[in-house]
Amino acid sequence: MKRNADYFSRLAKQKNFPARSVFKLQEMQERFGLFEAGQRILDLGSAPGSWSKYCLQLLGPRGLLVGVDLEAVRMEPPAGPRYRFLQGDIFSAEIAAQLGELGPFDVILSDAAPRTSGSGLVDGEGSLQIAERVLEIAAHTLERGGHLVVKVFQGGEEGRLLRRMKSIFRRARAFKPKASRSESREIYFLGLFLVRKS
């Protein structure tokens, strides 16, 4: 059933998550089984921290979660899994070097998005550049057999990104979670079981 945005915002507050976006990840996890306890997860564009908090709850003491964002996170990591947060730009060489040391990862998630400008064209292009960078990071740090989730804004050239993902993952598809506002142009591309690096 499609529920309205307020419903998910209220529910996030009740469950003590900093953002309603947690329900988008929860739905993808329940439907596609993206990760499990003990794995190493990279969460790109992780602030304010809902996706990270959700992952940390499932990871268990042997798991590792690395979050990256320009902004600081607003969540207290639960005790248990190992957690690192890197504040910085996913386009920077410094972040790439640190991820090289912390990886490889079993799963890479990216909910990163540009600050919206009001122009669909500009935002679509910004989102595509971020998604392409995420794919580059995945080429260096995602384990073979690993999974990738990346957000893009629809309406531009994003189809070519999905075609590329289809050529490097065993399965790739677009998915619009129920908690994503219907008027939002965001959609998630999922790459399941990395077969080759580029």
Ligand SMILES: C[S@@+](CC[C@H](N)C(=O)[O-])C[C@H]1O[C@@H](n2cnc3c(N)ncnc32)[C@H](O)[C@@H]1O
């Ligand atoms: C929609 S929010 C992510 C919400 C997060 N998944 C959660 O559940 O709390 C998008 C984030 O992407 C981050 N972002 C955008 N461009 C970035 C970049 N180049 N490097 C790092 N983070 C970036 C923004 O700062 C913002 O916090």
